[in-house]
Amino acid sequence: MNPEEARSVLWLRSNPRPLGKLLEEGYLTKERLEWAAQWAYNSKLQQAAKVLLDTRKPNEQVSEKQNALNTSPQSPLEIGMRLDQARATKWPFSPHKGLPMGELVQSQQLTLKDLSYAIENAYDEKVRQAAVTLALVWLERIVKEPAPSAGFVKIISGGRSYSEKKQSWLNLLEGMVLGILLALGIFAIILIFVSFNRPHPNTGAAVSTLLSTPPGIIAFILILGFLALFTWLILFIPDQIAKRLDKQIELFRLGEEGEERTVQMVIQALDGNWSLFRNVSLPGRNKGDLDIVLVGPPGVWVLEVKNLHGDYRNIGETWEYRQGGKWKTASANPSRQAKENASRLGDFLKADHLKIWVNPAVVWANEESPLFVENPSAAVWMINRLPDELGNIWESEKLSKDDRNKIAEKLTKLGVPQKKVG
Numbered sequence: 001m002n003p004e005e006a007r008s009v010l011w012l013r014s015n016p017r018p019l020g021k022l023l024e025e026g027y028l029t030k031e032r033l034e035w036a037a038q039w040a041y042n043s044k045l046q047q048a049a050k051v052l053l054d055t056r057k058p059n060e061q062v063s064e065k066q067n068a069l070n071t072s073p074q075s076p077l078e079i080g081m082r083l084d085q086a087r088a089t090k091w092p093f094s095p096h097k098g099l100p101m102g103e104l105v106q107s108q109q110l111t112l113k114d115l116s117y118a119i120e121n122a123y124d125e126k127v128r129q130a131a132v133t134l135a136l137v138w139l140e141r142i143v144k145e146p147a148p149s150a151g152f153v154k155i156i157s158g159g160r161s162y163s164e165k166k167q168s169w170l171n172l173l174e175g176m177v178l179g180i181l182l183a184l185g186i187f188a189i190i191l192i193f194v195s196f197n198r199p200h201p202n203t204g205a206a207v208s209t210l211l212s213t214p215p216g217i218i219a220f221i222l223i224l225g226f227l228a229l230f231t232w233l234i235l236f237i238p239d240q241i242a243k244r245l246d247k248q249i250e251l252f253r254l255g256e257e258g259e260e261r262t263v264q265m266v267i268q269a270l271d272g273n274w275s276l277f278r279n280v281s282l283p284g285r286n287k288g289d290l291d292i293v294l295v296g297p298p299g300v301w302v303l304e305v306k307n308l309h310g311d312y313r314n315i316g317e318t319w320e321y322r323q324g325g326k327w328k329t330a331s332a333n334p335s336r337q338a339k340e341n342a343s344r345l346g347d348f349l350k351a352d353h354l355k356i357w358v359n360p361a362v363v364w365a366n367e368e369s370p371l372f373v374e375n376p377s378a379a380v381w382m383i384n385r386l387p388d389e390l391g392n393i394w395e396s397e398k399l400s401k402d403d404r405n406k407i408a409e410k411l412t413k414l415g416v417p418q419k420k421v422g
Contacts, residue, residue, distance in 0.1 A: 003055045006048035012040075012391025014269055019048055026119070028052075035385060041395050081129045083137065089130035092122060101127075105134050112138055125387060126268050153267055154275045156412050171249065177241055258307025258365030259291050262383060266294070269387040273297055275408045282348050282414070290341050292363075295407050297397040300358045302345055303381075304338035307365040313372035314362075314380055334362040335378040354406060356399070361389075 007020030015022065022028040036049035087102025093114075096104050104110040115138070118131035259278070266276055274296035281289045292303040311322040312330065319330040338360035346358040361379040363386065364371045373380045381389040 001047050001051050003051055006051040006055075009045055009048035011045070012036075012042075012388060013394035014387045014391025019052060023052065032388065035388060039389075039392065041392055081126070081133055083133060086130035086133035089126055091118075092124060092127055093118070101130055101134060105138065124268075152272055153270045154272065154408075155263070155267075155278065156275065156408075157278045173245065177245075254307045254309070254366075255305070258363075258383075259305045261307075261365055262292060262303065262305050262363050262386065265383065265386045266292070266390065269390045270294075270296065275404070275411075277411050280345075280411060280414060282344050284344070288337075288341075290345065293345065293411065295399075295404055295411070296394070297399055297404070298394050299398050300345070300349075300356055300407065301361055301393070302338060302342045302358055303361050303363050304334050304341060305363045305365050306334050309366065309369050311370055313374075314376050315372075315374045317377040335360075335376060335380075338362050338378045349407060349410065352406070352410060354403065354410070356403065356407065359393075 007018060007023070009019050010016045011019055011022055011028070015027065019028060030053070033049045033053050036045055037053055038046075040046040040049065087100060087105075089101050090098050091101050091104055091110065096109055101110065105115075112135060115131045115135040119128055119135065122128045122131065263276065263278065270276075274294060277290075277293040277295070279289045279291070280293050290302055291305045294301040294303065308321075313320050313322075313327070314335065317333070317335055319333050319335065320327040321330050322328075342358040342360035346356065349356050349358070359379070361381055362376075363381050363383060365383045367382070367384050371380070371382070379389075
């Protein structure tokens with residue numbers, strides 16, 4: 001394959017346009033091409049990415065603004081989103097944060113310089129595409145809008161997630177344990193003081209009157225020491241219990257955040273041909289839920305979302321984390337969890353004669369924590385690459401619309417429908 005042929009190859013279904021145009025616009029970076037050269041399921045795309053990497057010049061990455069200025073107005077430019085979507089996209093930067101970009105451009109509160117800044121620096125791919133589209137319109141270039149999409153991905157929730165339930169249970173447990181320990185401590189202190197001032201059964205005098213003797217003073221000091229030790233235990237034990245429970249609550253809270261972040265990125269990457277199921281609780285002894293289930297034309301995927309902190313690596317089936325200078329086996333194995341959940345869902349669908357292969361995948365939802373992956377036993381998707389990964393799996397329609405509807409109907413019965421995103 002020569003460079004010209006490589007430039008004519010289409011990118012993933014998430015942005016199905018020629019690689020040459022995407023390179024000119026700056027959408028295809030060196031990192032994206034390297035990812036495609038290694039992981040793209042389409043062999044033609046994989047080969048084209050390798051060719052473009054070999055021929056790519058250091059200064060080849062041209063910004064969208066420069067490309068727009070250098071393009072002839074007679075040739076319509078294909079854009080990644082429709083104009084109405086670009087205008088409705090929320091501006092992410094102060095002082096106009098949260099306002100529609102179309103209104104800000106129309107009222108001249110956003111300049112071409114602002115749009116160029118968003119093209120280069122916006123975290124959200126949707127904002128970058130909207131900025132490119134509005135910049136081209138600003139420069140009075142002829143644009144070719146993409147065909148209308150199939151709508152928004154349909155979302156069905158199975159209720160509260162496993163993480164939410166565990167957080168509620170741990171908060172309740174923490175309150176109960178601390179309350180019981182505090183009550184016992186107060187009761188014990190009151191009992192000791194009452195006993196201390198009660199008249200002695202033999203002498204009839206209060207114990208406090210016996211402190212005039214040396215043995216009485218020694219006994220009083222020992223009692224004070226015991227009270228000090230008991231008070232320290234009352235304070236220390238609940239504090240340790242609270243720290244341990246708070247750590248677990250924080251882990252589940254991070255897991256919930258990771259799931260929410262993943263869902264939002266899936267919504268942006270997929271359309272109405274897909275259904276997304278959250279917090280799916282399957283019948284059986286296993287009480288853990290399935291974080292995310294995707295049902296679409298290419299098939300069914302179970303996503304196990306992990307938002308862990310620290311330095312991790314996944315080699316084959318093994319997951320390890322770095323502690324000090326050593327690697328230790330992680331207590332949880334995301335790959336095994338994803339594969340077991342996929343197997344459980346496959347068995348659940350077989351009950352209605354739906355013999356569907358369910359694909360497992362792990363979503364690493366923390367961009368700040370490094371993860372090294374080598375020959376993973378289950379696919380591992382980095383959240384910053386999620387749109388590309390989702391576009392990568394959509395190479396052909398392997399699941400008929402009737403089967404998709406049957407699966408969606410079966411899974412919907414397990415949950416509560418949510419409003420469509422829009």
